[in-house]
Amino acid sequence: MFSRIAVLGLCVSLAACASGDGGPTQPTGPQLDAATPAVSFGIWTPGPGECSKSVHDRYSTLGPDGKRYPTWHPPVDPLTNCSFGHEHGRDPRGSALYNVVGDLAFGYANEQLDAANMGLRRHEDHVGHKVEWENDLLMRTNGGAGAVLEVRCDVLTKLHQGTHSRDAFTNNLHELNYHVRCSDKTEMHVTVLSAIGRPGEFERTCGGTVHVGPATPVNSPVGDGRRKIPHWSCMESRVMVGAGAKSDFGTLHESWQTHTTLRTADGNKTIASFDPYFQVFRPSRFFDPAAVDNVGRPAALCTAHVHADRRARGNECDAVVQAVSAMASGSSAFALLPYDDTRSPFNGARRQIDVNNNTVRNAGGPTVWYTDPFGKNARTTPFPGSIRQYLSSTSNDYGVGVNGPTVGGDRQYGGPGIRAPN
DSSP: OOOOOTTTTTTTTTTHHHTTTSSOOOOOOHHHHHSOTTTTTTTOOTTTTTTHHHHHTSSSSEOOTOEEOOOOOOOOOTTTBOOOSOOOBBGGGGGGTTHHHHHTTTTTHHHHHHHTTOOOOOOOOSSSSSEEEEEEEEEEEEEEEEEEEEEEEEEEEEEEOOOOOSSHHHHHHHEEEEEETTSSHHHHHEEEEEEOOOEEEETTTOOOOOEEEOSSSSTOOSSSSSEEEEEEEHHHHHHOOOOOOOOOGGEEEEEEOOOOEEEEEEEEOOOEEEEEEEEEOOOOEEETTTTTTGGEOOOHHHTOOTTTTTEEOOOOHHHHHHHHHHHHHOOOOOOOOOTTTTTTTTOOOOOEEOOOOOBOOOOOOSEEEEETSOOOSSSSSTTTTTTEEEEESSSSSOOOOOOOEEESSTOOOOOOOOOOOO
């Protein structure tokens, strides 16, 4: 049995591990088999011709609570050569932080919310967990009096960023793992449920707020940041074009702009904050007020004529039109390519992270803190539903602004078998 151990909250919680001593260890197969499954474990269902559920469940790990969680896996299983049909981004084992962090337990923060006695419950699908990292990332900012401060950081992050369903139209709580270690001794290893904007609504990529309906849970807290998602009105004005024109597919872009603060139990002190932005290009959905569940499919716009001869044209649509022609032997201009067809380029596999600011205000403080799943009520002793976080005993005042540096923009995670939902 393939097995790994997540040391998020185990290794990260120990000073020896945080300093790079030791590193993650591996449990035996029986240890994983005997562990209580977390809610997030085993929920993926394969599509036709894809890897079996049992093959998928090999990629699992022990969380800090001793439960069994899913973790990162390659899009194609190397032992069987079957495809899972989805991907989780970049292999974390190449990160310089992997020997400290270990494998990420997908859904751990969601699980702790159940135990926190806060009257909230929030669980997410499997395919939305996306990992990204960069080693030795150069971060620059003006250090005052025209000086330029240069800091190099290793960054490893994972956000649950589902871009195929209606979930993010209303739900603002999404699991975020954030790990950074910099040359100025700044270091943090944090897991939270990030409250991204207001529940029940999102912002259109082309401007304006859309109120959709109740979130899950209905009493989700309001958070900083925003979720910017394409709306039909954006598609109609910028993507649907007449013959001879090309669509502006830049409109088909989601921007999840997070801002997380760790605050002490009295609420008076912020001990850390960070605000990465997570960008997705060519997702498999947009908001359509006339569609079932409000989910519109970009691939359908490539061949469906909505107003006269206006449709999505050029670029990604060329591949869709070619696939439709092959399906229909060129006999129907109105045939639709299923949104989950592996030939569709609208699968959310192109992503980018704007790292932005990382601030620790913990000079001389303890390295281990316990917070609720939202990063609040930080204290030095655990409590029901608390998550163990690691912060360096330092303080810094550098930032890089809201536009960068960026990570992952030059990578493409699509490939054989990758399709929506992804």
